[in-house]
Every structure is written in C-alpha cells, then in structure tokens.
Amino acid sequence: MSPRYDTDGQVRRELIRQALESHAPTIERLLEIGNSPGVSISVKCNGENIWEKGFGYADLRSAVRATGATVYPIASVTKTMAAAACAMLVAEDEPIKTYLPDLQLPRHKEIEACATIVDILSHRTGLQEYSTLFEGPDGLPLFVDDKSVHLALDAMPADSGSFRGTWSYCPPLYALVTLVIEKVSAMKLSDGNDVESYHRAKPYARMQDGTWVERRSSSSGYGFPFDSSMGVQSTVADMMKWASFIIASYRAFSSSAENNPLSGGLKLLPETQTVFRTWCPLISNEGGNPAYCLGWFLHEGHYIFDDMFDSDGQTGSLEWPCTLPKDDLGQDFRTILYHSGIGHGFTSSFHVYPDQGDAVAVLGNSSHSGDAVDCISRVITSIISGLHLSIPELESNLKFYRNLEVGRWRKLNQDLAHQQSQRHRKHTLVASQVVGTFANDQLGWKVCIQSASQDRSEYESFMHSRGLISAEILFGNETDVTLPLWNFCDDTLCFLPNEYDYQRWGMCYMADWTQFLIHANLQDDSSAIAGFWWQYDGSQDGIWFRRIA
Template sequence: MRVAVASGLVALSVLAAPVSPERGDDGTLPDRLALIVEDRMSADGVAGAVMVLIKGGKPVWTGAFGTADPVAGRPMTADALFRVESISKPVTAWGAVRLADTGRLDLDTSIDACLTRWSLPQEAGGITLRALLSHSAGIGLGDYAARFPPEGPKPGLPEHIAQDFRLIAAPRAGFSYSDTGYTLLELVIEDCTGEGFAALMAREVLAPLGMTGASFDWTGASMPVGHDLRGHPVAPYIYPGRASGGLHATAADIARFAVSGMAGAEQTVLSSEGVASLHRPEVAVGGLFGFAAQGYGLGHFTEMLSDGRAAVWHGGQGYGWTSHMHLVPDTGDGIVILANSQRAWPLFAAVLREWSESLGVAPVGMARVLWAEAAARIGIAVGVGLGFLGLWCAYRGWHGSSLVRRVTGTVAAALVLWPLWAVTRDYLFLFSILPGLWPFIAAASVLAGLGLAAAAVAPEPRR
C-alpha cells in the first residue's frame, strides 16, 4: 500500500508541472523563445539546440543552447554541424525542380524512362518524379532503421531499394509519407543525369544558395553528439541513400535555405514558378500527419494560417537528432530549430506556439504536439485514480460478478504489461511526443493495473 501511495504521489506531482513557461508581455521574442528552450530542455532531457529566427526575409537572431557533448562538457555553438534528417527532403526537391527548370528532367514522365540500375515492379509502373516528390506514389515508409557506420560497407542504392520498396497503394491515390520514395528519387536523378547525387546537389543547390557548411556527403567533420530517446549518446552513422535524410548542415545553412524560398528572395537556382511549385499543395495530408499539416507540395508540408496566409514547413527526426523549419513565404517570417536529441519534439512545439503568437495567428499545426501532453496528464490522473479506487475496493472487500472480475483482471494485466513491453522497444511514437512524461504514464498505468488486479482477486466478504 505504501508503494502504491508513493507511486501515486509521484505521478500526481507531474500534473502540477507546467507545460511551458507562462507567456508574459515583457521581453523580446528571442528572450521568450530562449526561456522556453531552456525550460523544455530541462523538462524533456534535451542535450542541446540551435535556433534561428527569420524576419522580413533575413535571419535576425541566432541562439545556441545546452551542450554539443555533455560527457566532454562541450557547449553547443551557433555554427555546429547537425544531421538535419528529413529537412533533406525539401532541399532535394529544390534539386529536382532545378533539373526540371533547366530542361534536364520532366517531373511528369514515368521514371521508368530514366532508370538503368533498377526496374519498377509491373504494378508500380507509371510513377513520376512529381509523385515521388509529393509522397503520392503509394510507396511504403521504408526501413528508417537502416543505418551504417560511415567508414563501413553499406548496400548501394539499387540493392537497398530492391530490399526496401513496397507498394501500399496505387500511385497518386493519396498521401503516403515515404523515405523509400525519396531514395528512389535519388536513384532516378543519378541515372537521368549520369552524375553522383551529392556532387550535383552541391553544385546546383547548396553552393548557389550559400549553404557553405552543408553536404550530402559524409565528410567526417566535427559534430555534436546525438542522443536517442533514452538520452543515450549515438555513434555517427549514414543511410544507404542521402536524398531522404542524409544532409548535414548548420542552422545558418538551413536558415539561408528557408530565406531562399521567401517571396522576392534573390536566388539564381529556381524560377519564381519553380519556387511556387514547391509550395503548392499537391495532395491532402491525413492520418497522424494531418494533425500538423493540411497538404504536401513538392518536398514541403503546407498549411493555411488562421489569418489566411500560407505557410510551408518540414521537420525531421532520426536516431539521435531532431530538426524543424517553418516559413511564411509571403511575409518573410520563419524559424529554424535543430537539436542533437531525439527528445525535442515537445520543445519544438512550445517554441512554434510562441512564434505563432508573435505573428498574431493561432498556433501552427506542429504545436499540437502539446495536446498530447495535456491528454497524458489527464491519463496520469485517471490512472492514479483507478489505482487507488481498485486498492480501496480490495480493502473494502468489493465483490463483483465472475464476468466483471475476469474483465477487470484482463484490463489490469494489460495496464501492467504494456509498459514492460514498451521499454523493450527502440522507438515508439509515444516516446517522441512525450519524452518527459512517458515514465509517469508508465508508473500510473502500472499503479492502475495493480489496483484493479487487487480488486479482481479480492476475497468475497464474509456474511
């Protein structure tokens, strides 16, 4: 009983913890954002982060927080090189549209016309580059855990695609986020142009946009240490492909990239129509992604802000790293956040909520990650309540029907066993959106299960 009470009090204490600092009218936006970052880093166990604020189409403030390597005591710096994970996709999209703008690719021709090192299955015929760019080719997500040491052997693009390709819907039937689709896009670009993807992207996109620290090639340059969902350090790694998540860049590089997509930006890579095509919704977004976005263009999630302005964005999460870029092209507002931790989604959501308020609009879709925290706190309270209710019923000699006892016992077993199963998983979506609350959710669930189990097996009171 004492253990149950202690567990309940610990869980209840979480309910009093603030989701983020109270927003005040004092202080500049950078001051408020810095306060939020520092608070969330502490609450969620995030090692370090770099953030860039963009106003009027120009970076106006950069903040570096926490540590690049906690073990060595190395502080995070503004020029730190990050794995930006799926922010690689919008950069790759710029490369594909650049090739289309200059007549070297056709976005609406079947990719079969170019592929030389691998062939599409017959049922997947007719897939176009536009479908790959907009995640509407019907291809499955792919093996996001396919990681290899930078200096070790890894499968080539054709071999990896052959193992990873799976059609889950008809092409152009709807949105289906796919890392494999972007890896296939990389293969198409290489086969069509006869040039290596990283070299082509460096010449056609990265260098002209001034992304001097960015590269799709592994260079061995010094980087912060990434940290997984349990806060453990992550060794360097590479993916078989690079277009989907292989870009390394500084926050300043990603800010330059974001600025290049703003209205009136001075850049020589794409025509104005080319930029517009990247941001124009191609397919409606549903499922979990639908909580944060309304559509997907070419390499960009799209949403309409509460005041009618269009916003585009992309984020990324890989093993040990998280990234996010959000921009309002018409007004030149934007924000970039990079973290060397996989536990940073709630931090990003809190920052994006404050940034949205500074623009005078309702929170952007990604800020809805914080809804999960509110739901989790309610769930913790319910779990604690069920636990104590079950213990009270057992103490009072509650006796339900045989069916009710069996159902109660089954629910109790599930509440106790699922956290034990969850801790054996390397990745669960729950861990990503609730990194700080997950242990309390597990404790409340176990407490509820034990309480209900006690009620289910309580002896019938003597008459």
Template sequence: MGELSQTRTTLEERLQALSPAIQSICQVAGAPGISLAVTHNGEPIHRASFGFRHVEDKKPVTGSTQFPIGTMAKTFTAAAIGALVAEGRLTWETPIKDIIPELHTASATVNENLTIVDLLSHRAGLGRSNFWWQGADATLLLEKHDLLSYYNKLPITGQFRADWGYSNWGYALAGEVIERVSGKTYAQYLRESVYLPLGLKDSTVEPLDPTTAADFARPYAALDDGSLHPMPQPPINGNTIMAPALGGVSSTDDLTWYSIALLQAFRHESGMEKSRSPPALKNALHQLSGHIFTQKALLEKSYAFGWYRTQLPNTVLGMGWNSIYVKKMPKLTPRSHVGPLIAHGGSLPGYHVSIALLPEINSSVVVCTNSIALGDVSGWVSMALIEALIDTPEPSDYLALATEAAGNAVLNVKRFEQKLESTRKIGTTPKPRDNYIGRYRDKERGWVIDVRAQDAAPSGLEVAFQGLDSQAWYLSHHEHDTFSWLASREEQAKRGRMVTYPLVADHFKIHFQVDASGKVASILWKHEAGAPIEQQYFIKE
C-alpha cells in the same frame, strides 16, 4: 511605419521571452545544445544559441555550428529536382523508367507510371523497409550500389497514388535521378544548384570528419536520468545509400537563409510578392504545394515535396514523435488568419532539427539540437516559437509538455515490455538452443539473420542482423518458438537506435518455424507493415 515597428518590437519581445523556457526544456529532455532562428519579411528577427556542441570540452553552440540534418535532407533533394526541371532536363511527369530503365518493382503499375512527383510525395505504394539499411552503432547495412536491386524488391504495401507512406527509399531513388540526369554526383549537383546560389557556407553532403571540423555538434543520447551519453557519428553522406533522404550537414545560419529563399521563391511564383530579381530557388510553388493528403479531416493535412502542410488551427505533423509521449498535443491557433504551416523535422541518432514555414505571413522557424533526447526538443521549441509568431491567444505550456514527455519517454520501453508480457502465453518452453542456431536468408534479397549461441543472453541466444557483431542483440524467450530482441531504452539509445519512434511489437519478435519433421527451418520476422507474410520469411541454410 510606427505601427509596423511596434508590431515587430512586440513580436521580438514575445520570442525573447521564451528563452528561459527553451533552456529548461533542453535540461528536462536532455539536449546539450540548441541553436534557433526566427525570420520575418525576409530577414532574421530573432536568433539564439544555448548549451554545448561538445559537452566534454564545454564548446558552445553557435549559429554556424554544423548539425547533421537527417530527413531535412529531403527538402534539399526536392529543391535540386526543382532546379533540374527549371533547366529543362526533366519534367515533373517524366517516367522514372525513362531515366532508370532498370526499374522493375513488384508492381507493373509502378514500373510504367512512377514519376518524380510520386517519389517526392511518398505515394508509390511500396514498403518503407528501413530495417534493410539502418543498423545500430552508426552502421549502414547496405551500400549505395545496392539501391536499385533493393528498391526493385520493396513489397507492395499500398495503392499507387492513393495511399501515402513515408519512404526514405523514394528519396534515395530521386537522388539517383539527379545523378543520371545531371551527370554529376548528388553532392556536386546539390552544391551547384542550391548551396552556392544561396551562399550557404556550412552545408555539405560530402564526407566530413567531425573531429577536425572547426564548429561541429557532437551527437549525444539522453539516458533515463537525463545524463548524456556520447554517440558515434551517423555515417550518411553523398557516398552512402540514403544521402538524398537523410544525409548532409548544415547550420542554423544556413537553414535560416534557405528558409528565406524558399519563402521568397514561393511568394514570387504564387504571385503574393514579386521579387526584384529572379529567385535563386526554382519551382518552390510546386515543391511546397500539397500532392497527397496524409490525413482525412476538415482542416487540410497533406504532403508536399519533403514538407508536411497543415491548415491552422490544428495539431502539426512533421515535428517529431512527441505525440506518443503526451496525452494531448497542442493545437496551434493563430490570433488571425496566417495561412498554411509547412514544416518538416529531421532526425538521426544524436540529432533532431526542424524548419517551419508560414508563407502567407512570410515567416520561418529553424531549430537544431544535438541529442536523442527524452522527446523531440526541436519539435517543442519550434511550436513554442511558431505560437509566438502567430500570436496564439492562449500559448501552450511547452515546458510542462516537455516534462510530461520526458517522464513518459523514460517509461516507454518498460511499458512496452509489460504489454508484451501481458500477451505472452505462460508455461511454454523453447527447444534446446542448438535447434535455433544457424544462418537464415531472405531468398529474394540475400539479406541474412544469424542466430548464435550467447551465454550472457537470457535465452542463451543472440540475433545478429546481416551477421554483423555490431548488429547483435540478446534474445529473450517470449513463448513457444518465438523470441524477442527488445533491449532497454538506455541500451537502444547508447547503440544509436531511434528510441523516439513508436515501438511496434512485431519488429522485435523472431518467430522460428518448424517443418513437418519438427526441425527449425525458417524465421518469420514481421518487420514490414502491410507486406504479405510470405515475403517476410528467412530460410535456414
């Protein structure tokens, strides 16, 4: 008993010793507030909160501070599906067409065979198409009732059950399954099947007014100098299209008890440790097991239901996109065998959160932050805490990594601009701007792109997605009849675009196409990787 106590004491000392570095990481990257917790053997052993949930009023972050959890919502959706399976209302292999007969995608194979397992493990082989629904300035571009019509029109971008492709649409459709099978709203069923059984007090997918909430983290963006810019509140809740994929709020306290419940259920169902009473969560073994490989390598990297699985020692997926900002990501190396690491992050404009589970040593890590920072602070801090948990022989210098990432994040868009410039054909001129002005429509979906006169823009033109003023971006002439709507990192951050994701040149290029008479007749916007080019044209009205 004394040896066990000494082991825990040493672990707590390692975790506590990280506090100065964690606060420095937040300062370097521009995260105003952070709340974290570490659990071991079914109880929290380390908790800490630093900084502010509301910078202007100097209101501190606490363990009960509510944060929008972004794509962490996928894990709750999977847990709710697990409850439906336990109730006998559906099976993992129930065809989606039996629940949603309106399912008519571009793939006959998908229509006939798609199951909940395919949706939850991102193996349907259909496009990601995030541009269709996700706008700037906290604006959703589609309504909840648009879900099925747009899901049915997703392009085929991979092989069914063979290719992994992260899809918010798949989880949105899983939310529709929950509503149809349960006869309740997604928010109601999640509350009854997950939140209430676990005693979660700060978690909800219902619409919430952050200005009246007692303990709510306001969203911020880190500008290039590290200063903070207040952001509009992301609107995703149970009444909106993508709530099952990235909606809802929670707190570090609630996510801590959620992680403990997941570990208890997983260990019980796998025979590692039998619980005295039945676990509150059901089918955790199925939820946390891998269902498709995300990367081919000697050490496993796979995807479960809302979770990335990584066999250690290894670099880790699911902890944000810090890998695009540093030369080399750390390899998490345990001192002794600890089993797989099961983790997932969650991001929305103004927030980054993460949870990591280590079932074999019955431990977890939770981190919540309220900023689009210069790099993903929740990722760096999570990995530092994990290394303390697994007693890494040579811990990584996460402050140095965060500093490197912050410097490169500031330069990311500028370097991207230089790359675009290096491929541009010099000396080409555009047509008079009136040739380009007009409305262009996707004939399959009815989605529109307006091109308008804008004297303040470098080209005299701007593009407005869905014809909305809130989605207007200045156009710059690139070459011939191709224009770019790329804005500076600061402008994108201020307007709520996720600047912590990889930049893709085709996403920012608008190619105007001319007909046989030389008149502009359409736009080619290559916004969907893997989709046929002919499905990415917008026809001029």
C-alpha cells in the same frame, strides 16, 4: 504572445525579438523536461534575421555549448532540397523508369511503369511507409546497392487503386530520387553529404535513472540510400540562407511582379510553379488547409505541426495529447511552407512564411517521442504569428511523452518476462545450433549469427535466468552492431539488449516485444537450425531467413 503578424515591420521585429528573449527560460525548461541536451534556433522576421541562439550542449562529454554554428543532420528537411535539385527533371514529366531502366517492382507494376519524380517527391504513389525494411536495429541503412533497394521497395505494401489517388508519406521511395540524381549528374550524392564536421552536435538519449547515453553516429550525414531523403547536415544560420532563397522563389512564383524586394540578387528556384504546386490536398483541420507539394507541406492557416496529420487530422480524434496554438486576434490565414525531420539522434523543424518574409529553424541533438524540438518550435512560431500558446499545457504534455519514452525499454523487458513466464520450455537452443549466415531471398538481406565475440557479463544481471547463450546476431551491413541472444522459449530466441545498448543503438522505433524474437526452424533437438522467421512488424507477415552458410 506577440503582436499581430501584419504590424509595421521595424516595430514588429523589435517586439518579436523582445518576446523571444523573454521566453528563453521557457526554452531551457523544455530542454530539461524533454531530456534534450541541446538545441539551436534561428528566426527571420520581415526578411531580416533577428534572433540566433543556442541552448544547452552540442556535446555533453566535452561540455561544448550549442550555438548558431553547430552542425546537425537535418533529416527529412533534406527533402526540400532534393525537390530543388530535381526541379528541371520534374518539368520533363518522364516516368522514373526513363532514368532507371533496370527498376523492377513486380508487385507494383503501375508504380514501376508510370511513377514520375513528381509522384515520389509528393508522396502520391500509394506505397506505404515501411522503413523497417531499410533499417537495422540501430535505425541506420541496411542496403548499399540499387538492386537491394528495388527488392525492399517491392516488398512494401500499397492499397489497390491508391496510385495517384491518395497521399501516403513514404521516405524510403526517395532512394529512387537518389539513384536518379546520381544517374543524371554522373556523381555520387554521398560525395557532397559525406563531409567531416568539426562543429557537429553529438546525439544523446537519457536512461530511466537519468544517465546520459551517447548514441551511435558517424561524423557525416546519412548515406545511401537515404541521401536525398535525410542526408544533409546544416546549421540554423545556413538554414536562414535557404529560407531566404525559398522566400524569394515563392514570391516570384506567387506574383507576376518582375521586381522581388526579398530576392537580394539571389538566383531563384527553377520550375517554381511545379515545385510549389498543390499536388496532394490534405484534410483541413483546426490549423487550416494543408497540402503537399514537392518536398514541402504547403499550408494556408495559422499553424502546422506533424501531429495534425495523425488519424483524420482533427484534434478531437488524436490518440495522444497535443498542444496547439490559438488565434485570439482574428487574423487571416497565412501561407506556410513546412517540413520536419527526425533521424538517428537528431530532430529538426523548419517553418517558412514567404508572404511576410518570416522563417523559424530549430535543430536539436536528440530524437524520441519526448524530444523538445517540436515543442520549442511551437513556442517560437506562435510568437512570430501572434498566436496564444498554453505553456503549462505544453510542458505537461511534454512530460507525458518524456515518461513514455524513458519507460519504453522497461515496458519491453516486463512484457517479455511476462510472456516468457506463460510458456513452458521443453528444450533450449545452444550457440552451435544457431551460428551461421542466413538470407531472405526476396529482400536480398543477410543476417549473421556468430559466436559471442566479447564478454557479455554485463548482461547477466539483466538476463537473470533467461538463458543467455554464447551467440550474437548481426543485421545487414552494420557489422559492428552485435546483439546478444538468449532463449525465450523452445525454438525462439530474443535479442532485446540491456537498457544502455537499447538507447545507444537508438532502437526506440522497435516498440513491441514481438519484434525482438526470432523463431528457429529446427529439424530435431540436436541439429543446426535450417533458418528462422522474424516478425519485424506486427502488422505484416514475418519474413523467412534460410541458412546459406
């Protein structure tokens, strides 16, 4: 697809630029296949920015094209910046409880007493990702204070003996990093992230009939407690500035040379030897030898992408189809710093090759299993790395994921209809029995069920005879996200919305029909319910919400 990465600098830059231009039609096709409205790309080669381009639309409604200046939330790529912000604290190696004396994790006493900033930034606490505890049905934060964050973290699972003994990617733990930064700096991290952006992309999804749906979003990045995990917004142009800073800092760290030709007078990252240290080696795979440092994947190999960490990291054992590049030129391994991000309607991919001074940033305004950003990133990084990538195979696999995604709601609806048909309904609940406020004491989480506040006639054709009742459920603090309730069977209610609202609220992470059911506790057929169970994660016990009002 392109010359070897060690070709002479000026010649290589021009050849790669030409290769990128020739693949523009491929990028356009991937956008169309992946139901992705727009994407922005920037490429650095041998220390120089050689290509910056937007494809598709940043805002479909207003027909605003994507450019290098389009602003996107970069989601988990924010972690690379959080590590830089905490670099000086990392060097102190103090337990996080030094900064957060009120931290209480009764189920995870070792983490509470001993975990440091390093343990959190490198994901080696052993705490397993359980983002459902932090997110409402629309994928946005439920919690607004540190106590509720502590409760949610304490409810997350961890295997015995896993503290500092295993790598377990756990973004919610970065909520503690947010609290530490705010405590030490005496300022709200959200004050820096909560900035109105006038060139910000808008997030979209596509329904099965081809209709575009604008997803719910704000004009700023993610707020507390996700600030340090996924709160930053940026452009691909600015991501190249961040790449220059990282390249210069890494090269200063990896060599004893006093003169760094790529520094350009930049101030270097403090405590680079700690930030870029291999804290958690990961399983080697066909792409090379990955590890996790602080806020970054550090990889010695030819390529690195997210699906390399599924299962045991070996291509032959992956559950889903995967298109990976091939080295046909017999090149040596390269050092690659990498992170990706996926948020509510946005996806990001960021590769930095510090030894060669290369970098690739790809940002897009959709987020789902059929999104095009990851595939486009594979095309671009293969070009600058001199690797072969099968474009027909890549497009075929993207179609598979696209079809899986657009059919997700219909599959949920069909599963619920089938399950409901297997159950006999002796009685049904009415709105007056379920209206009220309910709380889970362990999580400090409130759920409100209220009388329907608006006409729900658009649900009648979707619900058919399922028993839509005049009530709707509201989760946590997202009081504008109201989901209609309908009778599933006896004392069980369902809150699966129609396809439009399912896509608008970004509920695709709820992929199992059981997650849309709440099971009421009813003393007798006419009384108000005392509370309900919600099986929000099929692999975990359900949680109890008792009536408090």
